[in-house]
Amino acid sequence: MKITAKAWAKTNLHLGVGEARPDGFHELLTVFQTIDLFDTVTLETIDEEIVETGSVVKRLSVTGPRGVPEDATNLAWRAVDALVARRAEQTPLPAVTLHIDKGIPVAGGMAGGSADAAATLRAVDAWIGPFGQETLLEVAAELGSDVPFCLLGGTMRGSGRGEQLVDMLNRGKYHWVVAVFAKGLSTPAVFKKHDEIHWHGNFEIEELSEALLQGDYLSVGSALHNDLQISAFSLRPELRTVLTDGIKAGAFTGIVSGSGPTLVFICENAADARDVAESLIDGGQVLAAHTATGPASRSARTRGAHILSIED
Structure with a gap:
């Protein structure tokens, strides 16, 4: 099976940053908006290779700007592992490869890594789901503050560390x-x-x-x-x-x-x-x-x- 998912870049129309919290994060009030720069993530199963233990991800490759990790530190890789761990039945799965085609600037404040994670969650959900939106958002928040917004998109107000989201009306382009x-x-x-x-x-x-x-x-x-x-x-x-x-x-x-x-x-x-x-x-x-x-x-x-x- 080969699944390709897409996620948009974000920009912050407003970003208010409070003091650091006891958990190390900062209290935020932000207004996110997606813009039409995007990454795509392709998940492909290796059906002849069954994984009994450990990560099902066997390889991650990236095309586009340099500087994106191609190992288990990548948020996309972590997204696979996190959602696989949420399965009700822990039966062995085939190994998978991931490929990320980057169109979002790297380390540029536009949530490129978070977009990759969000796209990967959608791909895994299509592969072994459905997990339901609530579970996807829970896992997204565990992965990073911007991942829930990248999962939902549009124009939204974010509070907490950015993961508590509310839709905002927007009439413009x-x-x-x-x-x-x-x-x-x-x-x-x-x-x-x-x-x-x-x-x-x-x-x-x-x-x-x-x-x-x-x-x-x-x-x-x-x-x-x-x-x-x-x-x-x-x-x-x-x-x-x-x-x-x-x-x-x-x-x-x-x-x-x-x-x-x-x-x-x-x-x-x-x-x-x-x-x-x-x-x-x-x-x-x-x-x-x-x-x-x-x-x-x-x-x-x-x-x-x-x-x-x-x-x-």
Whole structure:
């Protein structure tokens, strides 16, 4: 059996970061939105090889940007093991291989690893499920704070460490430019810098909520906020220059996505987005600049991680 699943990248329209909690996580209030950059994960069974004990994953390969682990530390691999462990009947299963085709920036604050995990959960669910949405979300939260949102997609408010999700109404379609850098940023390093700065978390999203209801890119752009941006700029000062360059090139505004270093710019239309992307590439400070729209899909079936194909 060969199952291919797809998951979208996310950006944070708002990211408010509180103090570190006793469990080591930070209290968050965020507004996620999927954008139409994506990864695909293909799970293929090796029917002639039955696994009695240990992980059923025998190999993981990746195409696309470098820097993605191809071993058991990869979230996709861990997603297989976590969901297999939830089976009611612990009978031996065939071994599987995983292949990830990356379209989401690596270590860029756009939840690429979480998207892979979410897509893998959908693939395993199609293989040996159904497990039910509640179980999938429980496992997703165990794997990482962004995985539940990547599983569901759309535009959602996240609280707790980001895993407590509520749908938000959104009437607009937004044009984004995603500026990718050759060197990633460590999420723990960004949060550590945030704690050193003692920045007070911004947990006010009323302005953004109203802007999303209006569906106006100017209002949404004016309400964008990321508490981690100061920390990302402190660790990577060149980000501030690129942010300014993007606005000069025609974007209404821009923001660091998640923990960075990826920058996202909101533009009036697709033509402006293409112009901004070309200008940033010409400037030579970014590895790539992609145009994208968000939310990625309004269909309940495809707005989050979803199955693309199943071959027996």
